[in-house]
Amino acid sequence: MALVLCVYIVWDTHRHAAGELTTTFRYTGQRAEDALGLDYYRARWYDSYLGRWIQPDSIVPDSGYPLDWDRYSYVRSNPVRHIDPSGHGVECGLGDFDCKAGRLDPRRRVQDRNTWLIRQVRAGKMNDLEALASLANYAASLTPGCTKCLVDNLGSVLTGHSSGHSARDELLVQAGLKEYDSYHRGIRQLDQSGFDPVFQDPIVQQAGNPQPHHYLFYVQVGFESGRVAGYLGNLCHETLCARDRAGISSQDLYLGYEGVDLGVLLAAGTVNPSEVGDYVRRTLSPGSETAKYWTNFDRSYPTEVNVWTAP
16 A cells, blocks of 8 residues: 555656646636637637637627727737736736736726716716616626626615615615625716706705616615515605605606616516616606606696605
């Protein structure tokens, strides 16, 4: 037995000295499948012989950059300077700490895109509603086919909640027992330009009116808790449960109802993640059928500011 063990140790030492690989994880930590001759990068497969992906990227990381439209190219055909650990076309510099610590996190990417979209709004290149729709489409592209991923990732940035219990978490935050997600804390928020007036808060706040935040919170509630709980929560928030009476408005109430409806449709699979951007445009834009419904419902609008008051 001792002889066999000694022989094995000598053989194993020689094997390592000769440089034989003892792991299937290779360049940038990706798993190599020698039988296929391919490397698995979580999102898709890479052929190191061709230096190309064998599947197209599910996203276009930067639509304004021509090389990103080649969805089979590895790091814009510059592997000497960059790597792509995720398989999603997001290049990182060799040794870049962010490659392992968050840059590839979908929530970090949604956060970065949110910041960029706000700059576009401030520059007059788009309105806040279009930015919200664009952000939803972008978030959906990062996790194709995963509705919960979309709701949680958008929520983490826009509302600060991503645990799947948004209503509960908001109550805990208001009570000082919990903090918003780190992706939400300190970010600038989208405002209400581009929304139909029936969804715009008539009381303009000094810090802005983050209607996308308000809307998406109720998307989360509808998705997580259903229509009845969502409607009741929205009604309570805009009436009896409101801490600041000056912030109560029928416009916020109607927008909350619309958010709940989208959440319910997402949960039922009636609206797919990739359709959320178009749904937002179709239902919240000026003159939409949804806006007309709420305008007719609120007979006093827009001749006077209709602040919702409890009976």
